[in-house]
Amino acid sequence: MSDILEVARKQVLEQGVGLCQEQLIEVLRSPDDQLADLLALAHEVRVQWCGEEVEVEGIISLKTGGCPEDCHFCSQSGQFTSPVRSVWLNIPELVEAAKETAKTGATEFCIVAAVRGPDQRLMSQVKAGIEAINAEVDINIACSLGMLTQEQVDELKALGVHRYNHNLESARSYFGDVVTTHSFEERWETCLMVKASGMELCCGGLVGMGETLEQRAELAAQLAELDPHEVPLNFLNPRPGTPFGGLEIMAGKDALRTIAAFRLAMPRTVLRYAGGRELTLGDLGTRDGLLGGINAVIVGNYLTTLGRPATADLDLLAELKMPVKELQKTL
Amino acid sequence: MTTLDMYCGHCGQEQADGSHEDCRRALMLEPPRYCAECRRRMVVQVHPMGWSARCSVHGDVSSDRR
Ligand code: SF4
Ligand SMILES: [Zn+2]
Ligand SMILES: [Zn+2]
Numbered sequence: 001m002s003d004i005l006e007v008a009r010k011q012v013l014e015q016g017v018g019l020c021q022e023q024l025i026e027v028l029r030s031p032d033d034q035l036a037d038l039l040a041l042a043h044e045v046r047v048q049w050c051g052e053e054v055e056v057e058g059i060i061s062l063k064t065g066g067c068p069e070d071c072h073f074c075s076q077s078g079q080f081t082s083p084v085r086s087v088w089l090n091i092p093e094l095v096e097a098a099k100e101t102a103k104t105g106a107t108e109f110c111i112v113a114a115v116r117g118p119d120q121r122l123m124s125q126v127k128a129g130i131e132a133i134n135a136e137v138d139i140n141i142a143c144s145l146g147m148l149t150q151e152q153v154d155e156l157k158a159l160g161v162h163r164y165n166h167n168l169e170s171a172r173s174y175f176g177d178v179v180t181t182h183s184f185e186e187r188w189e190t191c192l193m194v195k196a197s198g199m200e201l202c203c204g205g206l207v208g209m210g211e212t213l214e215q216r217a218e219l220a221a222q223l224a225e226l227d228p229h230e231v232p233l234n235f236l237n238p239r240p241g242t243p244f245g246g247l248e249i250m251a252g253k254d255a256l257r258t259i260a261a262f263r264l265a266m267p268r269t270v271l272r273y274a275g276g277r278e279l280t281l282g283d284l285g286t287r288d289g290l291l292g293g294i295n296a297v298i299v300g301n302y303l304t305t306l307g308r309p310a311t312a313d314l315d316l317l318a319e320l321k322m323p324v325k326e327l328q329k330t331l
Numbered sequence: 332m333t334t335l336d337m338y339c340g341h342c343g344q345e346q347a348d349g350s351h352e353d354c355r356r357a358l359m360l361e362p363p364r365y366c367a368e369c370r371r372r373m374v375v376q377v378h379p380m381g382w383s384a385r386c387s388v389h390g391d392v393s394s395d396r397r
Contacts, residue, residue, distance in 0.1 A: 085372055301378065
């Protein structure tokens with residue numbers, strides 16, 4: 001076993017202390033013939049500090065497309081010639097989506113809007129949506145509505161939003177190559193407000209956007225500093241018409257090393273498979289990741305693209321004897 | 332999709348124009364964005380378990396009725 005894996009075994013597995021940026025670089029540079037050992041260790045860390053359960057979530061786009069921001073990976077930006085058109089979901093369809101999600105055994109349902117931050121119209125639609133879902137479906141509701149003001153944080157908290165998603169997207173040093181219409185610090189600010197409110201923070205990013213290995217490690221370290229409850233990990237799915245539309249799909253082995261590195265950076269976080277895994281990892285890689293640090297999945301479709309069938313993931317979890325986390329009845 | 336489709340749902344070009352092999356593969360992991368009959372961009376909503384799409388002229392298609 002290599003030095004870094006030995007160090008990680010003592011530091012992360014035994015003591016629960018995540019690896020630092022320099023150590024993560026070593027992990028990301030580790031050779032292919034050590035990948036199996038690396039994934040096995042990351043899995044042990046996950047089981048040790050998070051347990052056997054896997055958290056299942058469904059997501060829905062409440063407001064699609066037409067976003068004024070320019071995140072270069074995103075087909076929903078209004079600044080690119082992406083074929084995605086703007087559309088709002090109505091409340092009955094939102095409730096239906098929550099029901100479909102709950103039927104899979106999922107405990108989380110995340111309502112997402114393609115916006116810089118919510119305006120009055122969106123906030124009232126979200127409020128109406130949450131009330132309608134709560135009346136009919138037993139599921140935790142999460143939201144992802146862009147950058148928030150303190151008043152909006154308070155309002156969402158008062159509505160009973162259980163978790164709020166706001167990703168860092170990329171490392172601070174690469175952020176300017178990914179987004180020019182807002183700053184890394186603005187994102188960071190929203191994350192801090194969400195954490196302080198007592199809502200669970202869900203904060204992750206994308207890899208495979210042309211960042212270096214060092215920047216990948218930097219993103220993991222910056223996420224670890226924020227210490228979110230959940231980290232969704234996306235692999236770039238190059239979307240037609242976006243500035244990153246011509247990038248290559250990330251190599252599966254690099255994606256797996258990234259999963260393990262994120263787990264070794266954050267032993268206790270809910271590390272979720274988000275977009276792009278179908279392309280980057282395929283069925284076999286999906287399984288490797290679940291045995292390499294991942295302990296949460298998005299089932300079914302994404303916001304503008306499709307996932308593999310929910311049953312494929314649920315069957316895989318059953319086969320791996322990984323129990324699906326159940327809804328905690330809170331007071 | 333039916334064999335009568337004139338246009339590719341993924342790229343919006345004529346079906347007769349090239350093979351659209353990659354487009355067909357892409358459509359396994361994303362909904363069509365262009366109307367198969369007139370190549371207008373459709374309004375598409377993805378749901379957790381499916382999708383629906385509307386052409387302003389040719390009406391609705393969905394993952395149930397593809
Ligand atoms: S803010 Fe969100 S929806 Fe808007 S362009 Fe960026 S990633 Fe896309
Ligand atoms: Zn095509
Ligand atoms: Zn049409």
